[in-house]
Amino acid sequence: MQASINVNSNDRQTVLVCCGTGCTANGGREVFKTFETLLKDHAEIELLPVIKATGCNGWCEKGPLVRLLPRDITYCSVAPEDVSEIIDKTLIEGILIKRLLYRDPVSKEYLSSHHQTDFYRKQHKIALRNIGEIDPGQIDDYIEREGYQALKKALQEMSGQDIINIVQAAGLRGRGGGGFPTGRKWQACKNASGEEKFIICNGDEGDPGAFMDRSILEGDPHTIIEGMILGAYAVGASRGYVYVRDEYDLAVQNLGQAIGNARQRGYLGNSILGSDLAFDIEIVRGGGAFVCGEETALIASIEGRTGEPHDKYVFPTEKGLWGMPTVINNVETWANVPVIVLHGAEPFARIGTENSKGTKVFSLVGKVVNTGLVEVPMGTTLREVIYEIGGGLLKKRSFKAVQTGGPSGGCIPASLLDLPIDFDSLIEAGSMMGSGGLIVMDDHTCMVEVARYYTNFLAGESCGKCTPCREGLRAQLEILNRICDGEGTIEDLDLLEDISVTMQGASLCALGRTAPNPVLSTLRYFREEYLAHIEERRCPAGVCRALTTFYIDPVKCTGCQVCKKHCSVNAIQGERKEVHVIDESICIRCGECYRQCAFDAVQLRQEELR
Amino acid sequence: MKIMLNGQEREAREGETILEMCRREGVPIPTFCYHQAFGGQGACRMCMVELREEGQEQMRLVAACTYPIKSSVEIITESERIQRLRRTIVMLLARRAPDNPLMEALARTYSSPRLTAIEVEPPNCILCGLCIHACEEMGRTAIWSMFRGIDKRIGTPYDEASEDCIGCAACARICPTQAINLEEEGSTRRIWNKTFDLVACQRCGKHYATREELEYLWERSEYGQEQLCESCRKKTLAINMKSFQQ
Numbered sequence: 001m002q003a004s005i006n007v008n009s010n011d012r013q014t015v016l017v018c019c020g021t022g023c024t025a026n027g028g029r030e031v032f033k034t035f036e037t038l039l040k041d042h043a044e045i046e047l048l049p050v051i052k053a054t055g056c057n058g059w060c061e062k063g064p065l066v067r068l069l070p071r072d073i074t075y076c077s078v079a080p081e082d083v084s085e086i087i088d089k090t091l092i093e094g095i096l097i098k099r100l101l102y103r104d105p106v107s108k109e110y111l112s113s114h115h116q117t118d119f120y121r122k123q124h125k126i127a128l129r130n131i132g133e134i135d136p137g138q139i140d141d142y143i144e145r146e147g148y149q150a151l152k153k154a155l156q157e158m159s160g161q162d163i164i165n166i167v168q169a170a171g172l173r174g175r176g177g178g179g180f181p182t183g184r185k186w187q188a189c190k191n192a193s194g195e196e197k198f199i200i201c202n203g204d205e206g207d208p209g210a211f212m213d214r215s216i217l218e219g220d221p222h223t224i225i226e227g228m229i230l231g232a233y234a235v236g237a238s239r240g241y242v243y244v245r246d247e248y249d250l251a252v253q254n255l256g257q258a259i260g261n262a263r264q265r266g267y268l269g270n271s272i273l274g275s276d277l278a279f280d281i282e283i284v285r286g287g288g289a290f291v292c293g294e295e296t297a298l299i300a301s302i303e304g305r306t307g308e309p310h311d312k313y314v315f316p317t318e319k320g321l322w323g324m325p326t327v328i329n330n331v332e333t334w335a336n337v338p339v340i341v342l343h344g345a346e347p348f349a350r351i352g353t354e355n356s357k358g359t360k361v362f363s364l365v366g367k368v369v370n371t372g373l374v375e376v377p378m379g380t381t382l383r384e385v386i387y388e389i390g391g392g393l394l395k396k397r398s399f400k401a402v403q404t405g406g407p408s409g410g411c412i413p414a415s416l417l418d419l420p421i422d423f424d425s426l427i428e429a430g431s432m433m434g435s436g437g438l439i440v441m442d443d444h445t446c447m448v449e450v451a452r453y454y455t456n457f458l459a460g461e462s463c464g465k466c467t468p469c470r471e472g473l474r475a476q477l478e479i480l481n482r483i484c485d486g487e488g489t490i491e492d493l494d495l496l497e498d499i500s501v502t503m504q505g506a507s508l509c510a511l512g513r514t515a516p517n518p519v520l521s522t523l524r525y526f527r528e529e530y531l532a533h534i535e536e537r538r539c540p541a542g543v544c545r546a547l548t549t550f551y552i553d554p555v556k557c558t559g560c561q562v563c564k565k566h567c568s569v570n571a572i573q574g575e576r577k578e579v580h581v582i583d584e585s586i587c588i589r590c591g592e593c594y595r596q597c598a599f600d601a602v603q604l605r606q607e608e609l610r
Numbered sequence: 611m612k613i614m615l616n617g618q619e620r621e622a623r624e625g626e627t628i629l630e631m632c633r634r635e636g637v638p639i640p641t642f643c644y645h646q647a648f649g650g651q652g653a654c655r656m657c658m659v660e661l662r663e664e665g666q667e668q669m670r671l672v673a674a675c676t677y678p679i680k681s682s683v684e685i686i687t688e689s690e691r692i693q694r695l696r697r698t699i700v701m702l703l704a705r706r707a708p709d710n711p712l713m714e715a716l717a718r719t720y721s722s723p724r725l726t727a728i729e730v731e732p733p734n735c736i737l738c739g740l741c742i743h744a745c746e747e748m749g750r751t752a753i754w755s756m757f758r759g760i761d762k763r764i765g766t767p768y769d770e771a772s773e774d775c776i777g778c779a780a781c782a783r784i785c786p787t788q789a790i791n792l793e794e795e796g797s798t799r800r801i802w803n804k805t806f807d808l809v810a811c812q813r814c815g816k817h818y819a820t821r822e823e824l825e826y827l828w829e830r831s832e833y834g835q836e837q838l839c840e841s842c843r844k845k846t847l848a849i850n851m852k853s854f855q856q
Contacts, residue, residue, distance in 0.1 A: 311673055477760070
């Protein structure tokens with residue numbers, strides 16, 4: 001490894017400290033402040049480095065991240081105590097600090113830049129292009145990276161129709177889940193007549209484990225603003241709303257600041273950049289319901305009504321917010337728009353598959369080595385994302401399923417790992433793209449319990465307006481609880497399927513129509529697990545407490561005491577380096593010992609319980 | 611415009627819903643949450659029908675009460691697919707109101723299997739939402755739906771006596787499963803945790819409406835403040851009309 005690096009660069013040094021929500025929670029702000037304070041005392045540095053607090057890099061696993069430019073060095077898990085060493089050694093002397101570098105788990109090599117890691121190398125960033133590279137509070141940072149160039153180009157050379165044509169030719173489809181062609185949506189709104197038209201950015205991200213919208217709103221708010229102005233110009237809208245999930249405090253703060261700055265520079269307001277275009281944006285904080293991500297419920301929520309959907313036989317592009325033609329697109333969709341308008345349709349359309357163009361941001365979480373946000377071309381296989389970018393499964397466990405598309409998505413088994421990810425192939429596999437959640441599950445996961453978990457989530461988050469969704473989820477949840485408790489019957493499986501068909505066919509909105517996916521996809525690919533619960537009264541993964549007991553294999557146990565330390569009820573006895581024993585009368589069957597043991601010594605007693 | 615309804619050509623008015631058209635044409639479609647005074651809510655989903663728009667290959671399911679007819683579509687109101695949906699919807703709703711005659715009759719009609727009953731509040735409520743609409747239509751918002759998902763239920767704010775409630779009982783009268791508890795004893799009425807005094811009809815002496823309801827109506831109407839029950843009002847009206855003719 002290269003121990004020292006070229007210090008004779010004439011470029012001014014820049015310190016980028018990640019202050020996304022994940023890194024902030026791990027002390028990123030303190031690292032940023034320590035840099036600010038300590039650098040002031042270094043009068044001997046001729047040209048003081050610029051320090052920037054950036055948005056989320058997506059590699060939250062290794063945060064807080066500190067990047068040093070122009071040398072492109074990335075330090076992982078930086079603590080405030082490390083800052084003075086970074087200044088003295090790396091910034092002044094140009095020496096790399098080995099212990100802060102990322103070590104490739106396979107090659108065991110220390111990598112000086114995150115761009116060399118598999119996690120980043122295999123990504124293709126369009127929607128996330130600026131995140132981690134700029135300070136979201138500085139409009140000039142955005143402008144420096146082609147910001148507002150698309151808007152200038154559009155106002156000087158293009159008509160509204162031209163923009164729609166480009167977006168249509170690019171093949172952009174809605175990133176919020178439905179995958180509706182964006183250009184067609186805009187055309188419908190442009191053709192509709194109404195006194196006023198509206199643009200809405202849907203930032204009500206509610207899928208457990210998904211955070212791409214938050215990351216974009218926090219880390220690159222101007223791209224959303226520019227995208228929305230272009231949309232407004234295309235369809236003839238005069239006002240825009242960004243509906244942000246209420247919990248996203250930093251996003252609201254950064255976006256609010258960005259809107260203010262954009263107004264000052266004349267990008268928003270009555271005569272945008274001296275043209276006739278008048279458009280302004282307002283932030284609406286969400287009402288705290290998952291269902292408000294549904295277009296018609298979101299509109300109801302902005303209007304101040306209960307966030308419940310209604311039938312979409314007349315699209316919002318015709319009758320939307322306050323009865324006026326309205327375009328609603330997801331955060332990630334808007335983030336793609338400036339790039340498409342500036343560089344044309346062709347470069348975008350070249351990426352991806354036949355019917356799904358461009359890239360998609362996924363939030364890769366669960367039992368993988370590298371978790372975080374990844375942006376890959378459509379058509380990338382699940383295997384590439386999970387094994388090459390994600391680095392494979394934790395603890396070298398074997399892969400069981402990946403849950404895609406948020407709570408109402410489905411679980412895809414190992415046999416479909418080579419499935420190219422795009423809108424249509426996922427639906428065919430019984431799941432969906434959704435907003436892009438990828439939750440990786442290992443062999444210690446019970447698929448019946450997974451279905452139960454998501455059904456429970458949806459039962460609480462359904463708005464409860466229509467019968468199939470509300471009562472269907474209630475009945476399915478009861479059945480799944482029964483099966484997990486070892487009281488299920490074979491007839492229950494038929495009932496689950498019958499209810500699912502009604503939910504898919506008769507529910508009012510997309511939430512209800514997709515809500516049976518967790519049940520149907522697990523029944524389709526993991527039916528034997530349901531049967532094991534029902535017929536053999538056992539949970540093959542050792543998760544369902546009523547159907548599982550644990551014991552320690554005396555041959556395999558090394559007496560490392562890890563299980564003992566993790567047992568919350570002190571049910572495990574045994575001295576160091578001696579065989580441990582579980583006292584079943586105390587054990588609550590939480591399975592923590594089973595998950596923690598690195599030697600497979602904790603095992604499931606897999607006999608019939610009754 | 612011409613449309614196809616169950617294989618026969620029929621005339622539809624542009625913009626009317628499938629349900630309105632079918633009711634006019636005498637084609638029965640079951641509903642819980644529809645009332646002609648409020649239009650469709652699209653909540654109970656009993657009225658699902660199969661529909662094919664021009665240029666589409668497959669039939670798709672739509673709610674008859676909210677789908678506005680705008681082009682010459684093809685509609686099927688009875689099929690195996692629809693029967694199956696209605697059977698399941700009745701099965702799922704009947705457990706909320708297990709002993710209710712309406713639900714029992716529907717369960718027989720659609721041969722819906724019986725699931726274990728669940729306790730809901732108020733008992734027998736199938737969450738059709740008609741009571742909320744009735745209250746809203748009266749110009750009051752005494753009751754509303756609370757919570758969401760499987761916890762959704764209807765009630766007054768914090769289940770306390772609501773200032774907005776005038777005891778008109780429009781909610782109780784519109785309820786298809788008689789789920790709203792309306793107690794009347796002598797000159798008092800009790801509904802939604804609130805007790806009201808009933809006013810007696812000046813003509814026949816029957817206690818017929820709450821003071822709050824009458825005052826609310828008097829404020830908003832040009833009619834005189836006579837206190838007459840419904841049948842006496844009709845009778846007086848008829849007598850007045852007769853004397854007018856003479």
